Amino acid sequence: MKLKDLIDALAGEIENVQPQLAINLDDLLTQEPDHPAFMEALDQYSGQVQRMGEAMELAGFPGLQGVCSHVLENTLLLATQAPEERQPAIGFLQRWPALMVYYLRNLEDPSAAAGLLDHMRAAPHPMDEESILRAMHQLGAMPLQVNLPGEDGRSRRPVVAAPDDVALEVPEDADQKLMEGFFQEAPDQARNLVERVEKMLAGEADAEDLSAAKRAAHTLKGSGAIIGLRGLAALGHNFEDVLEHIEKMGGRVASPVADVLLDGAHCLEQMVAFVTGTDDYPEQALPVLQEVLDLANRIDRGEELDQLVQRAAHGEQPPVSVHADATVPGMEVAEADRTMPIRPAPGSVQRPAAAAGAALRVNLQRIEELFRVSAEVSVHTSAMEARIKQLADRARELLEQNLRVQKRLFELETVVDVRALTMMRARGNREESAAFDPLEMDQYNELHSTAHALMEESSDARMLSQRIEEDIAQLAGMQTRQQLLSRDLQHLVIGTRMTEVGVLESRLQRNVRTTSRATGKMATLTLHGASTLIDSDVLNRLAEPLLHLLRNAVDHGLEMPHERRRLGKPEVGSIVLEFSRQGQQVVLRCQDDGCGLDLLAIQRQAVERGLIKPDQALSEDDVARLVLMPGFSTREAVSEVSGRGVGMDVVRAWVEGMNGSIRVSSQPGKGCLVELRFAASLSTVQSLIVQAQEQRFALPSVQIEQAVPRGVGAFVLAGDRLQYHHNNRVLRAVRLAEVCGLPVDTEKPLEEYDAVITHVQDRLFVLAVDRLVDSRELLVKNPGRYARHVRGVAGLSILGDGSIAVHLDLVQMLEGWQDAGAIALPSRSSERKPQERPQATGVLVVDDALSVRNTLQQLVEDAGFCVQTARDGLEAIHAMRTFKPQVVVTDLEMPNMNGVELTMSLRSRDETRHLPIIMVTSRSQDKHRELAERAGVDLYITKPYNEAELLQAIRKVTTG
Numbered sequence: 001m002k003l004k005d006l007i008d009a010l011a012g013e014i015e016n017v018q019p020q021l022a023i024n025l026d027d028l029l030t031q032e033p034d035h036p037a038f039m040e041a042l043d044q045y046s047g048q049v050q051r052m053g054e055a056m057e058l059a060g061f062p063g064l065q066g067v068c069s070h071v072l073e074n075t076l077l078l079a080t081q082a083p084e085e086r087q088p089a090i091g092f093l094q095r096w097p098a099l100m101v102y103y104l105r106n107l108e109d110p111s112a113a114a115g116l117l118d119h120m121r122a123a124p125h126p127m128d129e130e131s132i133l134r135a136m137h138q139l140g141a142m143p144l145q146v147n148l149p150g151e152d153g154r155s156r157r158p159v160v161a162a163p164d165d166v167a168l169e170v171p172e173d174a175d176q177k178l179m180e181g182f183f184q185e186a187p188d189q190a191r192n193l194v195e196r197v198e199k200m201l202a203g204e205a206d207a208e209d210l211s212a213a214k215r216a217a218h219t220l221k222g223s224g225a226i227i228g229l230r231g232l233a234a235l236g237h238n239f240e241d242v243l244e245h246i247e248k249m250g251g252r253v254a255s256p257v258a259d260v261l262l263d264g265a266h267c268l269e270q271m272v273a274f275v276t277g278t279d280d281y282p283e284q285a286l287p288v289l290q291e292v293l294d295l296a297n298r299i300d301r302g303e304e305l306d307q308l309v310q311r312a313a314h315g316e317q318p319p320v321s322v323h324a325d326a327t328v329p330g331m332e333v334a335e336a337d338r339t340m341p342i343r344p345a346p347g348s349v350q351r352p353a354a355a356a357g358a359a360l361r362v363n364l365q366r367i368e369e370l371f372r373v374s375a376e377v378s379v380h381t382s383a384m385e386a387r388i389k390q391l392a393d394r395a396r397e398l399l400e401q402n403l404r405v406q407k408r409l410f411e412l413e414t415v416v417d418v419r420a421l422t423m424m425r426a427r428g429n430r431e432e433s434a435a436f437d438p439l440e441m442d443q444y445n446e447l448h449s450t451a452h453a454l455m456e457e458s459s460d461a462r463m464l465s466q467r468i469e470e471d472i473a474q475l476a477g478m479q480t481r482q483q484l485l486s487r488d489l490q491h492l493v494i495g496t497r498m499t500e501v502g503v504l505e506s507r508l509q510r511n512v513r514t515t516s517r518a519t520g521k522m523a524t525l526t527l528h529g530a531s532t533l534i535d536s537d538v539l540n541r542l543a544e545p546l547l548h549l550l551r552n553a554v555d556h557g558l559e560m561p562h563e564r565r566r567l568g569k570p571e572v573g574s575i576v577l578e579f580s581r582q583g584q585q586v587v588l589r590c591q592d593d594g595c596g597l598d599l600l601a602i603q604r605q606a607v608e609r610g611l612i613k614p615d616q617a618l619s620e621d622d623v624a625r626l627v628l629m630p631g632f633s634t635r636e637a638v639s640e641v642s643g644r645g646v647g648m649d650v651v652r653a654w655v656e657g658m659n660g661s662i663r664v665s666s667q668p669g670k671g672c673l674v675e676l677r678f679a680a681s682l683s684t685v686q687s688l689i690v691q692a693q694e695q696r697f698a699l700p701s702v703q704i705e706q707a708v709p710r711g712v713g714a715f716v717l718a719g720d721r722l723q724y725h726h727n728n729r730v731l732r733a734v735r736l737a738e739v740c741g742l743p744v745d746t747e748k749p750l751e752e753y754d755a756v757i758t759h760v761q762d763r764l765f766v767l768a769v770d771r772l773v774d775s776r777e778l779l780v781k782n783p784g785r786y787a788r789h790v791r792g793v794a795g796l797s798i799l800g801d802g803s804i805a806v807h808l809d810l811v812q813m814l815e816g817w818q819d820a821g822a823i824a825l826p827s828r829s830s831e832r833k834p835q836e837r838p839q840a841t842g843v844l845v846v847d848d849a850l851s852v853r854n855t856l857q858q859l860v861e862d863a864g865f866c867v868q869t870a871r872d873g874l875e876a877i878h879a880m881r882t883f884k885p886q887v888v889v890t891d892l893e894m895p896n897m898n899g900v901e902l903t904m905s906l907r908s909r910d911e912t913r914h915l916p917i918i919m920v921t922s923r924s925q926d927k928h929r930e931l932a933e934r935a936g937v938d939l940y941i942t943k944p945y946n947e948a949e950l951l952q953a954i955r956k957v958t959t960g
Contacts, residue, residue: 017097021093160290221236378487500533501539511551522573538658660676842868847871847890873894885915
């Protein structure tokens with residue numbers, strides 16, 4: 001009996017027993033569990049289901065056997081339920097036979113299997129997800145089982161692969177639960193298949209590896225079939241047949257067969273990655289499927305694949321037959337040429353030892369929203385930290401203020417005691433018979449008691465200040481813990497965007513094999529650090545430069561096999577691609593063991609193109625960097641692989657776009673090394689925050705060699721060029737403010753600049769900055785569409801104090817400042833003098849009341865003025881040593897030095913003789929006004945004052 005006939009017979013058998021099953025269900029619904037009719041119906045129904053399962057097992061349909069077993073479990077549950085509780089189970093048992101019959105009659109319809117499995121999932125005792133996934137793959141493989149060769153020996157396997165055979169379009173009606181299972185399981189299955197095949201080709205595989213590879217191919221085939229992914233099902237089906245034949249032959253793999261298996265495994269992995277959205281469509285899918293079909297058809301015809309090994313050993317090309325008619329074996333019409341196999345060396349692929357954990361699919365929009373919220377939490381945590389520090393400073397000021405108040409109270413108590421003693425002595429000098437005035441005694445007692453009460457209140461206020469300070473210290477500790485949790489949350493959220501670089505391995509291996517075939521060379525690619533995590537966006541952008549880098553290594557770096565034999569090297573060249581993390585940056589090293597760079601040819605080509613002068617002296621590293629120039633190539637002929645000078649230019653452009661660095665070094669006869677350094681994530685950047693002309697900038701740490709505070713090195717002007725001397729090195733330098741287009745204070749001494757030594761385009765530049773602020777990991781925000789054309793701005797970050805830090809693209813910022821290997825400064829005539837640039841008017845606010853000082857400061861600052869505060873006249877004079885105000889706003893009554901004394905002191909000095917002074921006081925008497933005017937006050941304002949009038953007065957006295 002043919003398999004299709006057997007399926008028809010099974011469907012007919014189920015249809016025949018359906019009436020009897022319905023009768024049994026009626027008894028199971030109405031009878032009590034201990035009733036003989038119930039027990040007989042249960043025995044008949046469960047026995048019939050069990051026999052169906054045994055029949056499915058004998059027919060080789062494990063998926064349907066699992067369905068029958070699950071139906072049997074739900075049937076036996078009826079014995080534990082009361083009649084009124086059985087309706088859900090009865091409803092489930094009534095529908096499954098029709099669903100199974102529909103599936104058997106419509107094997108090619110993916111919705112048939114999906115409907116049956118959905119019904120199993122909806123059972124009173126539902127089938128678990130693992131069993132659902134297993135049954136899904138097994139049911140999906142059944143349509144392919146029907147297309148196996150029949151008893152007549154005539155193969156129904158296609159001979160020529162068609163484009164439709166590699167289609168990977170997901171049907172619109174694909175079941176979402178099945179797709180979720182595919183997304184969760186298929187990538188691990190594909191990766192497992194590649195690993196097992198690589199072990200087979202390296203000669204390290206055992207029977208378990210062969211069996212595991214076959215199971216993985218079978219699972220992928222079933223997944224593709226049940227979802228409707230024709231390409232995955234077709235390639236997986238034929239691939240599994242080849243693996244089964246190899247298993248029967250004891251695991252021996254012929255050399256050309258090994259090449260086909262490796263291509264097929266990588267193609268299956270890329271197909272899965274394409275469907276899951278992590279890779280491009282495998283353009284090589286059609287030729288790979290054709291090669292696998294050729295092998296499978298040879299196996300069907302009974303040909304020995306070992307013959308291919310013998311022909312390959314004698315230098316002949318292994319034939320791949322294509323038959324014009326599948327029904328007439330032996331009618332070979334053509335043989336396709338094949339090159340020698342290119343296989344990874346044993347142990348060349350480094351993968352994490354631990355298996356991947358369970359995956360969870362989350363909507364990308366939700367991830368982006370989670371990332372946004374995490375960024376806001378980080379910003380607000382930094383702001384909270386700044387506020388708590390400010391609050392701690394205020395608490396210390398309050399404690400100091402209480403100490404001063406207590407000191408004044410001690411003085412008051414002393415004065416009261418002295419006066420009390422004086423009064424007592426005066427009374428003692430009176431006559432003994434003189435009458436005592438009780439009112440005077442009461443007055444003394446009240447004054448004395450009040451002084452002591454004030455002392456006690458001051459002491460209580462001091463204790464309260466200390467408790468507040470302790471509470472703030474505890475709050476600071478909690479905030480530190482909150483900051484750590486916020487940072488952990490941020491890293492975890494960022495981790496959702498991180499991907500292992502190993503996901504690119506299939507494309508990279510395939511790229512090396514394809515390039516080797518095109519050039520007639522032999523190569524292996526060894527990938528180290530495949531578990532290194534990189535932002536998925538960075539990884540997507542990295543793929544193209546890596547492909548160019550590997551093609552360049554094969555085509556330009558490695559020698560032909562016969563030449564490598566002559567040089568005493570292995571015929572198969574080696575390319576090592578190594579990823580590693582150093583802090584927040586990724587280091588990528590691409591090393592080959594080829595001939596190295598032809599520095600003489602590179603220099604000669606550069607001279608011919610006018611890139612360098614014939615007599616220009618260059619180091620070997622400088623000559624090697626010439627290969628990064630746009631359109632530079634030493635090849636005279638253009639081929640499909642190289643000759644256009646595009647590859648290394650793409651790599652250089654990508655590195656510059658990532659604010660990274662690239663280094664090229666070579667050893668003649670030993671190979672070439674290309675090292676790339678770039679940030680692991682575009683969303684967070686470890687940055688050095690600096691300040692130039694009151695603006696804060698963030699410089700990427702990946703491009704910073706060292707931050708040097710003032711006094712360690714020295715800036716020196718050599719003509720019109722700025723240099724920096726540090727550690728016996730003379731480096732080119734430039735003011736950061738000037739690079740950013742900000743006004744430069746030419747009168748500021750060079751000794752007052754801090755230095756940032758940067759590494760840009762393999763050159764060292766020094767940036768002179770006003771101040772080194774901080775170094776931290778910052779969340780980068782897009783500057784928005786209005787700033788997309790601003791050159792040199794890579795993004796923005798909000799700092800803890802609410803200020804904005806501008807992230808600079810140093811490659812773009814320093815472009816144009818390089819002249820003959822140095823950074824030239826513009827002429828001094830282009831620099832603006834300090835007095836020419838607009839500055840905020842300086843206002844000095846002097847008042848002993850903290851609340852008044854804060855109110856005035858906030859009012860004047862909001863009006864656009866630069867404000868400094870002082871508590872009395874002495875502190876104001878001290879503040880004016882570093883702060884040069886254009887107007888002074890002072891109170892009249894203050895300790896140590898009042899407003900009138902401050903005004904007289906300022907008027908007595910030449911530098912402040914004409915400084916405008918505004919007095920704001922609560923004293924409204926004419927004598928106080930006249931006193932202030934005689935001292936030299938320009939404007940006298942009494943409290944409460946009108947804010948608008950005060951601001952107008954400040955503007956009036958400053959503008960004259």
